[in-house]
Amino acid sequence: MPVLSVTGLNVRFSTEDGSVHALKDVSFDVPERRIVGVVGESGCGKSTLINAILGLLAKNGEVSKGSILFQGDRDLTKLGATEMRALRGEEIATVFQDPMGALNPVFSVGQQMVNVQYRSGLSKAEKRKRASEMLKQVRIPDAEAALSRYPYEFSGGMTQRIAIAMALMMEPALLIADEPTTALDATLEVATIELLQELQVKIGCSVLFISHHLGVVAELCEDVVVMYAGEVVERGTVRQVFNDPRHPYTVRLLECDPARQKKRMRHLPTIPGEIPDLRARPEGCIFAPRCHRRFGACANTPPDMETGTGHVARCFLADQPEPVGAQG
Amino acid sequence: MSDVVVKVEDVEVAFSVGRIGRRSSILGVAGVSFEVRRGETFAIVGESGSGKTTLARAINRLRPVSRGAITFEGRRIESLDRQAMKPLRRRMSMMFQDPVGSLSPRMTVGDLVAEPYRIHGLERRNIQEETARLLSLVGLSQDFAHRYPHQLSGGQARRVGVARAIALDPVLVIADEPTAGLDVSVQGEVLNLLNDLRERLGLAMVIITHNLHVVRHVADRMAVMYLGRFVETGETEAIFDAPAHPYTAALLSANPEPDPDTARDRISLPAEVPSLLARPEGCEFHTRCPWVRDICKTTPPPCSSVEHRVLTCHFPLARGERPPERTG
Numbered sequence A: 001m002p003v004l005s006v007t008g009l010n011v012r013f014s015t016e017d018g019s020v021h022a023l024k025d026v027s028f029d030v031p032e033r034r035i036v037g038v039v040g041e042s043g044c045g046k047s048t049l050i051n052a053i054l055g056l057l058a059k060n061g062e063v064s065k066g067s068i069l070f071q072g073d074r075d076l077t078k079l080g081a082t083e084m085r086a087l088r089g090e091e092i093a094t095v096f097q098d099p100m101g102a103l104n105p106v107f108s109v110g111q112q113m114v115n116v117q118y119r120s121g122l123s124k125a126e127k128r129k130r131a132s133e134m135l136k137q138v139r140i141p142d143a144e145a146a147l148s149r150y151p152y153e154f155s156g157g158m159t160q161r162i163a164i165a166m167a168l169m170m171e172p173a174l175l176i177a178d179e180p181t182t183a184l185d186a187t188l189e190v191a192t193i194e195l196l197q198e199l200q201v202k203i204g205c206s207v208l209f210i211s212h213h214l215g216v217v218a219e220l221c222e223d224v225v226v227m228y229a230g231e232v233v234e235r236g237t238v239r240q241v242f243n244d245p246r247h248p249y250t251v252r253l254l255e256c257d258p259a260r261q262k263k264r265m266r267h268l269p270t271i272p273g274e275i276p277d278l279r280a281r282p283e284g285c286i287f288a289p290r291c292h293r294r295f296g297a298c299a300n301t302p303p304d305m306e307t308g309t310g311h312v313a314r315c316f317l318a319d320q321p322e323p324v325g326a327q328g
Numbered sequence B: 001m002s003d004v005v006v007k008v009e010d011v012e013v014a015f016s017v018g019r020i021g022r023r024s025s026i027l028g029v030a031g032v033s034f035e036v037r038r039g040e041t042f043a044i045v046g047e048s049g050s051g052k053t054t055l056a057r058a059i060n061r062l063r064p065v066s067r068g069a070i071t072f073e074g075r076r077i078e079s080l081d082r083q084a085m086k087p088l089r090r091r092m093s094m095m096f097q098d099p100v101g102s103l104s105p106r107m108t109v110g111d112l113v114a115e116p117y118r119i120h121g122l123e124r125r126n127i128q129e130e131t132a133r134l135l136s137l138v139g140l141s142q143d144f145a146h147r148y149p150h151q152l153s154g155g156q157a158r159r160v161g162v163a164r165a166i167a168l169d170p171v172l173v174i175a176d177e178p179t180a181g182l183d184v185s186v187q188g189e190v191l192n193l194l195n196d197l198r199e200r201l202g203l204a205m206v207i208i209t210h211n212l213h214v215v216r217h218v219a220d221r222m223a224v225m226y227l228g229r230f231v232e233t234g235e236t237e238a239i240f241d242a243p244a245h246p247y248t249a250a251l252l253s254a255n256p257e258p259d260p261d262t263a264r265d266r267i268s269l270p271a272e273v274p275s276l277l278a279r280p281e282g283c284e285f286h287t288r289c290p291w292v293r294d295i296c297k298t299t300p301p302p303c304s305s306v307e308h309r310v311l312t313c314h315f316p317l318a319r320g321e322r323p324p325e326r327t328g
Helices: A046-054 A081-087 A109-115 A124-137 A156-168 A186-203 A214-220 A238-243 A248-256 B052-059 B082-089 B109-119 B127-137 B142-146 B154-166 B184-201 B212-218 B236-241 B246-253 B294-298
Strands: A004-015 A018-030 A035-039 A061-070 A092-095 A174-178 A206-211 A223-228 A231-237 A304-308 A311-314 B004-017 B024-037 B041-045 B067-072 B092-095 B172-176 B204-209 B221-226 B229-235 B303-306 B309-312
Touching: A004 A046, A018 A035, A018 A046, A018 A061, A018 A206, A018 A223, A035 A186, A035 A214, A046 A061, A046 A092, A046 A174, A046 A206, A092 A156, A109 A124, A109 A156, A124 A156, A156 A186, A186 A206, A186 A214, A186 B246, A206 A214, A214 A238, A223 A238, A223 A248, A231 A238, A231 A248, A248 B184, B004 B052, B004 B204, B024 B052, B024 B067, B024 B204, B024 B221, B024 B229, B041 B052, B041 B184, B041 B212, B052 B172, B052 B204, B082 B092, B092 B154, B109 B127, B109 B142, B109 B154, B127 B142, B127 B154, B154 B172, B154 B184, B172 B184, B184 B204, B184 B212, B204 B212, B212 B236, B221 B236, B221 B246, B229 B236, B229 B246
Parallel strands: A018 A231, A035 A206, A035 A223, A092 A174, A174 A206, B041 B204, B041 B221, B092 B172, B172 B204
Antiparallel strands: A004 A018, A004 A061, A223 A231, A231 A311, A304 A311, B004 B024, B004 B067, B221 B229, B229 B309, B303 B309
């Protein structure tokens, strides 16, 4: 049974200029003890997706259709504010992009780490002990002394590790990590990924890892969900999607990554065109206006076609992969 | 000789720190030398806090230089005053880090692009015509002239930054993290644009970045910076092919690649980056170097130069050398 199961999720925001259809028919699972990556470019709906899961959509946003089942029985779209509050932090924890913004600057790290355990029922000394153990696990040197220091006294990489320690303190069933390494340098990024991997195994939780960095996702995640303009265009295991992409957007996106170009080239591939305006979501395939393989049928909504076990692409041509190096 | 646009010799930039009465100073840039020729792209890479941005700002004198010489188009500029620098700023332009943040939110794109002319009293030129020319040069349609920065995407804002930078026909463009925060597909666009302009206008470019994949595709030569010094300088392809400094090797190996099947021979760096307040004795990288030997802890390595490669290390690596196994 998956820890999280999103089915046919639609989210709309009402704005002055009309309704914005931010997520359209989003479906995917986060199986137990697995790390699932969500990739996509700015504006593809990654943050809306997280907010929908956490029940933190802005006031003008609503889930218009679909369900988010947590541990098989609770539909997060139907829970009340109090029930959601009990779930957040305890069973679903989050790590955000900006570690400095996640920690309170006027409280010491120790105070904050004790405070997040307010529902644990432990004594203050026990909470403090757990806090320092957790800091040791995320490799903060001299953990005991670190508890009485303030966030500004730590480097960026260390504050992010502290944020991870805090998120995993209550041993949640699901950790949502929203671009946790984007603000870090390459060497720290790698260290943070390795740490996440290690802690995930130790705690046995599932991780939903949001990133636009394809390299990080390839390395850390087992499954991947590719989003474009509020739709899941492709999902599957990392190997299926990265080695045998079936949606033209995934193909283009992988091509664009300078890291994939082993040979030095003066002209890097790009995806011509722009993300469509979601206030007037075009009929049919959302990627069609930028797609080099579009044909007549693309004016209709493409099906979610399964091309391998768990490998699904929302494209009419998913069963006919394009020949390698067909373009660009 | 006349080909050299900018030459930096042994430049130091000091910051004063500490309280009044106990002032001391730290070196953000600690003795850096390089030169950039016409039509060439020179990349400076390194982690946050290594002094990349400080160096960039010192070159165009946005920061005072505490020691060393900077020669721009054959003229020493390190001690020119504001007044004397102003005409030179037409010849050297800067692209600042945050694409949207570096544009005034109250000005339209048209005003922003024309601002350099106004600042340099060149309003006799037909500004409308110039604006139109610049916008088309960076691939933005004329309608953009009436938009405000908040109405632009990151990539579009970056293009406006490029237009501003090339407005006054400079010979040198310094780009600080030109692709940071941009999506992969847009990164390619911006880099292609910079490459095009460099070729068409014969610009010399200095690109500052921590994204190594980017460096590989745009830079002719590169320097790796650590704690305010260059540890390795040379031809980009040669360095990627066989890094000789352990820090370069570690940085290159820390680059996550979007391929789930790459074999990962990662060189992990223990410990955190040392503080500039307490620079390590001997080789400054020895606290994190997997190859460290006794001499590294006491004697600063000499600067050696072999086949266009400048290196500061006691024991340069052979091609593909792996760190020695450590016991204990």
